[in-house]
Amino acid sequence: MKISFLGAVREVTGSCFMVESRDSRILVDCGMHQGSTVASAENFKDFPFDAASIDSVIITHAHLDHVGKLPKLVKEGFKGKIYATAPTVKLASIVLRDAEQVMEDAYNLEYRPKLFELADVEETEKFFVPVDYSRKVKLDGLTFRFRDAGHILGSAFVEIEENGGARAAFSGDLGNIHDPILKPTAQLAAQDVLLIESTYGNRLHESVQDRSKELKQYIINTIKRNGVLIIPAFAIERTQVLLFELNHLVENRLIPPVDIFLDSPMAIKATEIMQEYPQYYNQTALKQVCAGDDIMVFPGLQKTLTRDDSKRINDSPRPKVIIAGSGMMNGGRILHHLVRYLGDARSMVLIIGYQASGTLGRQLYNGEKHVEVLSERINVKAEIKSIGAYSAHADQKQLLNWIEQAEQLPKHVYCTHGEEEASAALATRINEEFGISADVPRIGDTIKL
Ligand SMILES: [Zn+2]
Numbered sequence: 535m536k537i538s539f540l541g542a543v544r545e546v547t548g549s550c551f552m553v554e555s556r557d558s559r560i561l562v563d564c565g566m567h568q569g570s571t572v573a574s575a576e577n578f579k580d581f582p583f584d585a586a587s588i589d590s591v592i593i594t595h596a597h598l599d600h601v602g603k604l605p606k607l608v609k610e611g612f613k614g615k616i617y618a619t620a621p622t623v624k625l626a627s628i629v630l631r632d633a634e635q636v637m638e639d640a641y642n643l644e645y646r647p648k649l650f651e652l653a654d655v656e657e658t659e660k661f662f663v664p665v666d667y668s669r670k671v672k673l674d675g676l677t678f679r680f681r682d683a684g685h686i687l688g689s690a691f692v693e694i695e696e697n698g699g700a701r702a703a704f705s706g707d708l709g710n711i712h713d714p715i716l717k718p719t720a721q722l723a724a725q726d727v728l729l730i731e732s733t734y735g736n737r738l739h740e741s742v743q744d745r746s747k748e749l750k751q752y753i754i755n756t757i758k759r760n761g762v763l764i765i766p767a768f769a770i771e772r773t774q775v776l777l778f779e780l781n782h783l784v785e786n787r788l789i790p791p792v793d794i795f796l797d798s799p800m801a802i803k804a805t806e807i808m809q810e811y812p813q814y815y816n817q818t819a820l821k822q823v824c825a826g827d828d829i830m831v832f833p834g835l836q837k838t839l840t841r842d843d844s845k846r847i848n849d850s851p852r853p854k855v856i857i858a859g860s861g862m863m864n865g866g867r868i869l870h871h872l873v874r875y876l877g878d879a880r881s882m883v884l885i886i887g888y889q890a891s892g893t894l895g896r897q898l899y900n901g902e903k904h905v906e907v908l909s910e911r912i913n914v915k916a917e918i919k920s921i922g923a924y925s926a927h928a929d930q931k932q933l934l935n936w937i938e939q940a941e942q943l944p945k946h947v948y949c950t951h952g953e954e955e956a957s958a959a960l961a962t963r964i965n966e967e968f969g970i971s972a973d974v975p976r977i978g979d980t981i982k983l
Contacts, residue, residue: 535553535554535555535676535694535696535699535700535702535982535983536552536553536554536555536980536981536982536983537551537552537553537554537702537727537729537980537981537983538551538552538554538582538978538979538980539551539948539950539975539976539977539978539979539980540552540561540582540977540978541563541565541567541977542563542565542599542731542950542951543950543951543957543974543975543976543977543979544952544953544954544957544974544976544977545567545890545891545952545953546599546733546888546890546951546952546953547565547566547567547568547569547599547890548565548566548567548568548576548577548599549562549563549564549565549594549599549600549706549950549951550562550563550564550565550603551563551704551729551950552583552588553676553694553702555674555675555676555696555697555699556675557674557675557676558589558590558673558674558675558676559583559587559588559589560588560589560590560591560592560673560676561588561590561591561592561607562591562592562594562692562694562704563591563592563593563594563600563601563704563706564591564593564600564601564602564603564604564607565597565598565599565600565601565602565603566598566599566601566602566603566633566649567599568598568599568602568862568864568890568893569864569890569891569892569893573602573633573637573646573648573649574892577602577603577606577649578647578649581606581607581610582978584611585607585608585610585611585612586610586611586612586613588607588612588614589614589673589674590614590615590616590617590673591604591607591612591614591615591616591617592617592618592678592692592694592704593616593617593618593622593626594683594689594690594691594692594704594705594706594707595618595622595625595683595685595686595688595689595690595706595707596618596621596622596625596626596629596686596688596689596770597629597686597707597770598629598630598633600706600707601626601629601630602629602630602633602649603649604616604626604630604658605630605634605649605650605651605654605655605657605658606649606650606654607658608654608657608658608661609650609654609657612661613661614661615661615662615663616658616661616662616663617662617663617665617671617678618662618663618664618665618688618690619664619665619666619667619680619688619689619690620664620666620688620811621687621688621807621811621814622688622689622690623662623664623688624688624807624810625686625687625688625770625804625807626662627655627659628800628803628804628807629769629770629800630655630658630659631652631655632769632799632800632859634648634650634651634652634655636860636865636866637649637650639865640865644909665680666680667679667680667681667682667690667720668680668681675696675697676694676695676696676697677694677695677697678692678693678694678695679692679693680692681693681720681721681722682717682718682719682720683705683706683707683708683709683719683720684708684709684710684711684713684716684717684718684719684720685706685707685708685709685716685719685771685926685927686707686709686716686770686771686926687716687770687771687774687804687807687808687811687814688811688814689706689707689709690706691703691704691705691706691708691719691720691722692704692706693722693723693725696983699983700726700727700983701723701724701725701726701727702725702726702727702728702729702983703722703723703725703727703728703729703944704729705728705729705730705731705951706731707731707733707926707927707951708730708731708927708928708932708933708936709926709927709928710739710923710925710926710927710928710929710932711928711932712739712742712923713771713775713816713926714775714778714779714816714818714819715774715775715778715808715815715816715819715829716771716814716815716816716819717814717815717816718816719928719936721939721940721941722936722937722939722940722941722944723940723941723942724940724941724942724944725940725942725944725945726944726945726946726983727944727945727946727947727948727981727983728937728944728946728947728948729947729948729950730933730937730947730948730949730950730960731927731933731950731951731952732933732949732950732951732952732956732957732959732960732961733888733925733927733951733952733956734888734925734927734928734929734930734933734952734956735930735933735949735952735956735957735958735959735960735961736930736955736956736959736960737922737929737930737956738929738930738931739922739923739925739929740921740922740923741923742923744923745921745923745924746779746782746783748919748921749776749779749783749884749921750783750788750789752882752884752919753783753789753792753855754789754790755882756792756853756855756881756882757789757790757792757853759853759880760852760853760880761852761853761878761880761881761882762852762853762854762855762856762871762875762878762880762881762882763853763854763855763856763881763882763884764856764858764868764871764872764875764881764882764883764884764916765855765856765857765858765883765884765886766858766859766860766861766862766863766868766883766885766886766887766895767796767798767801767857767858767859767861767868767886768859768860768861768886768887768926769798769800769801769804769859769860769861770800770801770804771804771926772861772886772887772924772926773796773798773801773804773805773857774804774805774808774830775924775926776857776886776924777796777805777829777830777831777832777835778819778829778830780794780832780835781827781828781829781830781831781832784832784833784834784835785827785832791833791834792834792853792854792855793834793836793850793853793854793855794834794835794836794854794855794857795836795837795838795847795850795854795855795856795857795858796835796836796837796838796857797838797844797847797856797857797858797867797871798857798858798859798866798867799839800859801857801859802837802839805830808830809828809830844867844870847871848874852880856871858871861887861895862887862888862889862890862893862894862895862896863889863893863894863895863898864893864894864895869894869907869908870908872894872907872912873907873908873910873912875916876905876907876912876914876915876916877912877913877914877915877916878915878916879915879916879917880916881916881917882916882917882918882919883898883916883917883918883919884919884920884921885898885899885918885919885920885921886920886921886924886925887924887925887926888925888927891953894907898914898918899918899920901918902914930959930960930963933960934963934964934967937964937968937970938967938968943968943970944970945970946970946971946972946973947961947964947970947971947972947973948972948973948974948975948981949961949964949972949973949974950975954974957974958974960972961973961974
């Protein structure tokens with residue numbers, strides 16, 4: 535088996551690995567690079583392989599940085615199967631359609647080139663094959679299975695075995711064990727090689743109790759000063775976790791009544807898909823659902839699906855809470871709200887997820903006071919806060935625990951999907967804790983097993 539690192543090494547986005555055996559050539563993930571725009575220039579570069587030569591693609595989960603280049607792959611001649619769990623198939627479709635819409639808007643506004651068209655997305659959808667967790671799928675010369683990664687609905691890590699040969703696992707993105715809805719990450723089987731994500735390879739999240747308290751306090755503060763609380767939402771998972779916690783705060787009267795707008799068509803659709811798959815929930819969430827509580831619906835919540843509904847948020851009186859996409863503020867409806875409220879000292883932007891370098895979200899997170907949004911220069915006067923514990927990713931301790939709890943320690947680990955310092959820090963800790971050799975690969979590197 536040969537593994538090539540084609541993306542998400544020494545950076546967080548653009549996941550793509552090629553696995554070659556004697557008889558087949560497959561990709562694990564085919565994601566977009568994300569920077570200041572949804573489809574940054576990096577994505578337009580040629581693939582380092584002939585798209586038609588790829589036999590199949592295995593998708594770990596539906597986030598854009600893991601599926602975003604599938605339509606480009608199909609456009610360039612890929613004709614194989616795309617394997618993913620059933621929820622991933624559904625979510626990937628809305629993620630790709632949303633990305634196409636965002637690119638279409640950017641094209642109409644600033645003539646930015648589009649990476650693919652709607653027709654390419656529709657074509658891509660035909661190649662998807664749903665596969666359940668734990669089911670072994672035989673490809674030419676290889677067998678693989680998905681295991682629950684606990685990161686977003688339907689997310690998986692992938693274990694691949696060459697017939698009578700080497701075994702390798704690809705972590706995809708690993709979930710935060712404090713996700714209130716999903717099941718925890720499954721156990722890793724014995725592997726020769728493990729590729730592990732390291733988004734938070736050098737950091738620890740705050741405690742779950744603190745995150746709920748902080749969220750509650752920020753909402754109360756916003757209400758007191760008659761402001762607007764803007765929460766940039768990762769449409770899948772973070773939004774649903776947020777709705778789950780808001781449901782708790784509202785139904786237990788822990789915050790005063792306030793209008794809460796969910797202003798993201800993708801998040802609204804993702805929430806509906808989430809509601810279709812209660813069998814993927816953990817015991818606690820499932821019990822709540824069975825007891826009749828709609829865990830993501832509560833008084834005061836308004837979903838604004840159409841553009842007209844969205845525009846009406848502007849006229850709605852303060853105080854109010856707006857949850858909108860994109861989560862890294864590099865596109866989507868959030869930008870219109872930021873133009874309106876970033877310069878307002880009574881308002882607050884609450885960051886609850888990872889902000890990739892180069893994004894507006896990262897600039898705000900870093901405390902920059904002058905930013906450009908939709909071609910407007912803005913003096914940032916709104917308060918910028920962040921709660922790391924809402925991250926959908928495991929932190930350093932959780933990553934190390936996952937390796938430790940494997941059926942057997944992997945023989946060699948490669949830290950991927952992290953900025954260089956994060957990957958390097960995790961590699962050092964893995965080596966120190968377990969005595970396993972751990973490396974941070976470079977883009978284009980190939981290893982032979
Ligand atoms: Zn992800």
